[in-house]
Amino acid sequence: MQRNLTAYGFLCAALVCFAVFSWYPIVREVILSFQKTNFVGDTKWVGLKNFHRVIEDPSFSAAWKNTAIFTLLALICGYAVPFVTALLLNELRHARGYLRFVVYLPVMLPPAVSVLLFKWFYNPGPGLFNEILRFVHLPTLAWLDSGKTALISLVIVATWTNMGSGTLIYLAALQTVPAELYEAAELDGAGLLRRIRHITIPQTKLILLVMLLLQIIATMQVFIEPFLLTGGGPDNATVSVVYLMYQYAFNFNNFGSGGALGLMLMLVLVIFSAVYLRLSRDDRDGRAARV
């Protein structure tokens, strides 16, 4: 009894913080999406109206499509690139500290800084990227100003900013691959690519899976890039789900529809997260570097 009292004494601050700022908002999200309210007093239950309003909005399908494409592209760039980079770094015996340091440097910058920096690089006139293209005599691009290239431009920023953490995590995983396996494979005459395919990848399979899910969960929540770089434009080409949710609430003052959209995204992400946590429990540590 005494011990329970002491224990809950230690727990009370955390319980209050969790109750108010974690558990209650989950419930509130559900309530919010079935209500219409203006926060002055008259709150109505409106059934599925918020959901109708969201789904009939032409931005809705654009937002999901963009988020899906963004996630897919970011997977190709943000998932394959760090792995290949880690493979390369693992082979090098020199300049290790330097290479690790610079690859992780952008991760430490505040995201707003790197995004605004790239905004300047993307400037179609005197921006750095078009300068480089002119320098090597390639046609310049409109980058953020064209529906064709806007989304990929955002993916480039996201990859540059975040690939450091993936690279270092893979590097740590690669160092656990037993040398004997490589030696045996080499004796059997397996070439470099086959060694990667049959030894490196199976040996690091779990972490690859965990990182895949982490990457999907992180990129599904993309907000700051469209918010600061394109405002969802040109012509809805870069509107993302979270950005649309933000707009409903803070531009159209329609928290109900924003909540409904949030609830949908929550259901999708909870599935991914559940699988992720399941897998990372098998991993001794289950680090969930929350991105």
Place this chain on the structure above:
Amino acid sequence: MSNVLDRPVRTAPAPAPPRRVRRSRRTEPAQRTLVSPHSLRSRRGRIIYWTVLTFTVLVFTLVFVFPLYWMVTGAMKSSSELVRLPPTIFPKDPHPEVYKKAWSQMDLGRYMFNTFIYALGAWLLQLAVDVSAAFALSKLRPMFGKLVLGGMLLTLMIPPTVLLLPAYLTVRDIPILHLNLLNTPWAIWLPAAANGFNIFLLKRFFDSIPSELLEAAAIDGASAPRMLWSIILPVSRPILGVVSIFAVVNVWKDFVWPLLVMPDTNKMPVSVAISQLSQQMPQNVLIAALVIASLPAIAVFFIFQRNIMAGLTAGGLKG
């Protein structure tokens, strides 16, 4: 007559997360990798290796360092030089005073100070709240402890972004008390303390500290707070370091949340302030502001490089 002291008490500190030993730069790693040392020693292998190495270092420098160089020097160019085609690699006549101008015109000092206060408070509060909770769950094991822990870990499944709106409404009007926390540091500090990941990390570490130590202390009449303070905390330095770094970096990198809960310009952290003011600033002043805003991050990274990298791969991942 068995004396308490006769029992072999394991006083070994709890196992710290294995830290990778830093190899000196000269030695070859003991671990062979994809390419065998043998083929690296051949003449052809050596040529290929050095080519790849040079190429990698060059590409990394271009991709990750050059943009930062471009930023630092771009801030010192005049507005006309910034739009000149082709661009100048070195500023023609550098204007370092642009940095001064950015600092005073954009009132960066205030925003940096705000950011510092938010990070400091979030760090202290997270340590206090989460360490006590993890200690209770791990060592005192109260009734319903498993349920509480489950509820806390459940929050890891729901990314904070999807709860943005209800969380914002909660901060604007705290249930029961009806307080409005917008524009107060508490709007950042309190939600940061509800961190399931910290609880998870800390509890796992505390679980690895042998309970015999605490039993012995209990026999000597030590109270629970005393045990936490004198026994648990001194051996928990590594994990406290990891949690501290996460706490500070999270606040430092957060953008969306402070954007919502700090609508008042005077209360914004630096990254929100810069993005809000970016429309009305000359290009070179804005770039200078970006440089100033990234300096603390780069400095922290320089100093705590090893801890940050260790924290990233905390506990050593099994492939």
